[in-house]
Amino acid sequence: LAKTxxxxxxxxxxxxxxxxxxxxxxxxxxxxxxxxxQFPSQGPRFIIQGYKTxxxxxxxxxxxxxxxxSSTLSLPRVSLSDTAVYYxxxxxxxxxxxxxxxxxTRLLVRP
Amino acid sequence: xxxxxxxxxxxxxxxxxxxxLKCEQHLGHNAMYWYKQSAKKPLELMFVYSLEERVxxxxxxxxxxxxxxxxSHLFLxxxxxxxxxxxxxxxxxxxxxxxxxxxxxxxxxxTRLLVL
Numbered sequence: 001l002a003k004t005x006x007x008x009x010x011x012x013x014x015x016x017x018x019x020x021x022x023x024x025x026x027x028x029x030x031x032x033x034x035x036x037x038q039f040p041s042q043g044p045r046f047i048i049q050g051y052k053t054x055x056x057x058x059x060x061x062x063x064x065x066x067x068x069x070s071s072t073l074s075l076p077r078v079s080l081s082d083t084a085v086y087y088x089x090x091x092x093x094x095x096x097x098x099x100x101x102x103x104x105t106r107l108l109v110r111p
Numbered sequence: 112x113x114x115x116x117x118x119x120x121x122x123x124x125x126x127x128x129x130x131x132l133k134c135e136q137h138l139g140h141n142a143m144y145w146y147k148q149s150a151k152k153p154l155e156l157m158f159v160y161s162l163e164e165r166v167x168x169x170x171x172x173x174x175x176x177x178x179x180x181x182x183s184h185l186f187l188x189x190x191x192x193x194x195x196x197x198x199x200x201x202x203x204x205x206x207x208x209x210x211x212x213x214x215x216x217x218x219x220x221x222t223r224l225l226v227l
Contacts, residue, residue: 042137043220049215099156101154103153
């Protein structure tokens with residue numbers, strides 16, 4: 001399973017765009033990239049998933065370069081309620097339940 | 112509301128007690144999971160069930176005993192726990208496992224367990 005590396009913490013202000021980058025240098029051909037969000041004392045919540053190029057949904061965008069060795073989660077115009085821990089996960093399609101959660105990125109959004 | 116409920120939300124138990132954590136999913140999923148999240152540590156996958164059969168047991172001590180009577184319910188039976196077992200225990204479900212794409216897991220709110 002591919003190991004991921006992401007910043008331990010980030011600070012931002014309301015209304016700003018936040019980009020969290022995750023490195024996964026040994027990503028395999030059949031690996032997908034998934035991001036989860038976790039608020040204190042709650043379970044993680046799926047945000048977005050992608051394989052290559054760009055994926056966008058109502059919450060975020062995910063940018064994946066051609067070599068797929070990194071990915072960037074983009075949160076447009078964050079609010080205080082976006083303060084949470086964000087996890088980048090990489091896992092294979094054939095054993096898709098084997099999600100390895102790292103330490104995540106603790107995002108603090110200030111007023 | 113994710114469609115996955117857990118009870119109790121908080122539990123305090125002594126090392127000689129026996130208790131059970133309950134998880135129920137209302138999503139029609141076939142796979143269910145138990146995770147442990149200790150303070151300042153990443154989530155650790157404990158057990159995985161698919162169609163009521165255990166498919167993964169990640170070297171979890173025998174004082175944790177899972178039970179999956181049907182695809183909607185998952186239990187974690189606890190006995191003779193240690194203080195270091197204090198953690199947030201999370202249940203999750205997904206449609207299936209290994210269906211050719213990475214399954215989204217839906218997590219419950221967790222049970223905060225304190226072992227004295």
